[in-house]
Amino acid sequence: MSYWLVKSEPFKYSWDQFVKDKITHWDGVRNYAARNNLRSMKKGEKVLFYHSNEGVEIIGIAQVVKEAYQDPTTSDEAWVVVDLKPVKRLKKTVPLTIIKSDARLASMALVKLSRLSVQPVTEEEWETVMELANEKK
Numbered sequence: 001m002s003y004w005l006v007k008s009e010p011f012k013y014s015w016d017q018f019v020k021d022k023i024t025h026w027d028g029v030r031n032y033a034a035r036n037n038l039r040s041m042k043k044g045e046k047v048l049f050y051h052s053n054e055g056v057e058i059i060g061i062a063q064v065v066k067e068a069y070q071d072p073t074t075s076d077e078a079w080v081v082v083d084l085k086p087v088k089r090l091k092k093t094v095p096l097t098i099i100k101s102d103a104r105l106a107s108m109a110l111v112k113l114s115r116l117s118v119q120p121v122t123e124e125e126w127e128t129v130m131e132l133a134n135e136k137k
Helices: 015-021 032-040 096-101 123-132
Strands: 003-008 046-051 057-070 080-095 118-121
Touching (some): 003 057, 003 123, 015 046, 015 057, 080 096, 118 123
Antiparallel strands (some): 046 057
């Protein structure tokens, strides 16, 4: 199983709106690396939901409920979406400042490839974020 992180500016699509919607397709991705990450997502995989620009923090956990299919916002077949559902809001959000200051996360795509909107997360990074969010078992 792989883990992922998706970014959204709260004024465009917030965690609270995501929870109200109960499910959404992750559309509008126009970066090839991010698109390839969407194509790699599998049903059941967990996804960190990150508020970018405002808040600048990991706020919740989502799950892939439908694998990649044609992005309905464009007729260009190169672009895809996945369907996500919210699983839970984190007990404690994890701000970017904390992520950047934790040596265990120094290689995380969020730190190294900060502009990429859909990113892979390693199992070790996932577990570290869960620990920082007080979500450890």
